[in-house]
Amino acid sequence: MLETIKIATADLEVGMFVSALDRPWLETPFMIQGFRIENRTQIARLQEFCHYVFVDTRQSKQAPEKVKRKGTVSHKRAPVTHIFHDRHLETYGDQTAFSEERPRAEEALDLLISDLCEIFEDVGRGGKINIIHLRKSVEPLIGSISRNPDACLWVARLKQHDHYSYEHALSSAIWAVALGREVGFARQDLRSLAMGGMLMDIGKLRVDPELLRAQRPLTAKESAHVQDHVSHGLKIIEESGIINPDIINMVAHHHERHDGSGYPLGTKGDRIPAVARIAAIVDTYGALTSNREYAAAISPSHAIRVLYDARDTDFQAELVEAFIRAIGVYPAGSLVELSSGEVGVVVAEYRTRRLHPKILVLLDSHKQQLATPMPRELQEQSDRAARPPVNIVRSLEPGAYGIDLARIERPDVHVTA
Structure with a gap:
């Protein structure tokens, strides 16, 4: 846990690490991941926007005692990595330039779209998910996003599929891997995120398509039928012999919400599996930025604002902020x-x-x-x-x-x- 000190901007000094503001990051020009103050110009800029900030004593160049003298000890703030303390986490950097990675990203997505359509069609006919085929198909995607997420995000925005289910499954996988990369997931965990993202709505293949396409408010009974896609999805997962707990948790809990307002169980907070909290964010973002039968797509930055405003109600704040760091306020394709x-x-x-x-x-x-x-x-x-x-x-x-x-x-x- 990181100790943060609340300090008036008038008392800031060079070397302090600013980890939080007295207002939303998105209303300022500062980096949401925090930053170390390198000069007096940055202090003056902070004073333009904030009355006080929170300084992380561990990442500041000054001694913690000196920082404490400037302010008061505030809340204990857990880094996003603390949510996944039971996993091996890594640090990623961009390994390739956008222009170099773009053709690789396009090839990876072409392969995945083809295989994804085949898998969905098989399940739609009552068949099972070929998990070995799917695992192999996601490898190029994971490799591309690991090297440089921007190229894959760009290509994905251009590949508009005329079937919303396919497009949503693909985009959910991409956003989930991008967020997992930001957190530091190892490659095998990124693979699980990708497959869970693609499969979390697979149960909709067993829901009346007329209800999914309805352009009117659904009745309570109809809404219950649509929500049954979660149990249908779990059934398909079980029939296919999939035992990966991350995939199962993403399918089972991607509609749960941080404040307990979701479904099917109304689970809240830390009781929601961490990968399912990721799934909830990417599922919502993907839906908001795609054209659906009953709603037009909104801009990526507008969708980012929707997620940001729902921190600590629908979604865990630390994961929302990690997602924004992963894809940016203006993601590729905006x-x-x-x-x-x-x-x-x-x-x-x-x-x-x-x-x-x-x-x-x-x-x-x-x-x-x-x-x-x-x-x-x-x-x-x-x-x-x-x-x-x-x-x-x-x-x-x-x-x-x-x-x-x-x-x-x-x-x-x-x-x-």
């Missing part, structure tokens, strides 16, 4: 409008620069399509004497200005890091 008036799509977002991602500009300042999309890297600093900095001013809903991401030529982006 449509955004820039302060210049131009419109582009986020291609890659180094997770230490969440507000300044790499952009592929699609429309000029008059919202006219460019003959050739133009790569651009948003800079945190710029020469103000030469020109003002260009920043993201808002995210756009999917399909804004008639933009179809699936029609965009695959970019080989070579902007510098």
Whole structure:
């Protein structure tokens, strides 16, 4: 457990590690994972946004006693890794550039989509899940996300499948592995997350499709039938001989909520298996950012805000924040409008620069399509004497200005890091 000290921003010093703010991280330009103060400019910036912050004594360069003299001992805050204290955790770094990893990610997803459709069709006909086939199919996906998540997130946004169940299963697997990578899951655990993400809604294949496609409020009886997809999924898992506890827990508990308001058991807090808490987040995010029969997709950044606002009610706060670190506020594939008036799509977002991602500009300042999309890297600093900095001013809903991401030529982006 980490000891944090509540300190007024007027008393901050260089070397202190800021682990929490007096306001939501997403309302500030600071990195959600926390940061060590390196200069007085950062202190002045913190004073613009906050009255006080929380300083982690263990990660500060100053002695804990000196930090304590500046403030008061506050809450004991557990790092996200503490949730998975019983697992072997690793540290990942980007091993490949976006342009190098993109073709590998595309190949991995093409293989997985093909195999996933085959598996779903077999189960839909009353067959069993070929777990050996599935385990083999997810390996290239895990390898790609482990090396560089941005490439896989980008390609996945372009591969829109006309069957929501397939698309949701694929995206859930991707988001789950990305979050697992952020936490530090070992490869075998990432594999379990991927398979659990793909299979957690498999029981919907045994639910009346008319209910799943309904564009009206369901009756209580109809809602109960839809919720039965959890028990149907567990039955399919059992019939297929799957005994992996992570997969079973993701299927059984992905609709439970942190405050006990979920189903089927109303389990709450730490009583929900940790991998199922991950499943709940990625299931919700995937649903919000996909077109469904009864609801249009919202922008990735809007979905991030929905998750963030549901911290400690629907979802565990530490895992929500880890998810945001894993995919960014503007994940690859997000449509955004820039302060210049131009419109582009986020291609890659180094997770230490969440507000300044790499952009592929699609429309000029008059919202006219460019003959050739133009790569651009948003800079945190710029020469103000030469020109003002260009920043993201808002995210756009999917399909804004008639933009179809699936029609965009695959970019080989070579902007510098």
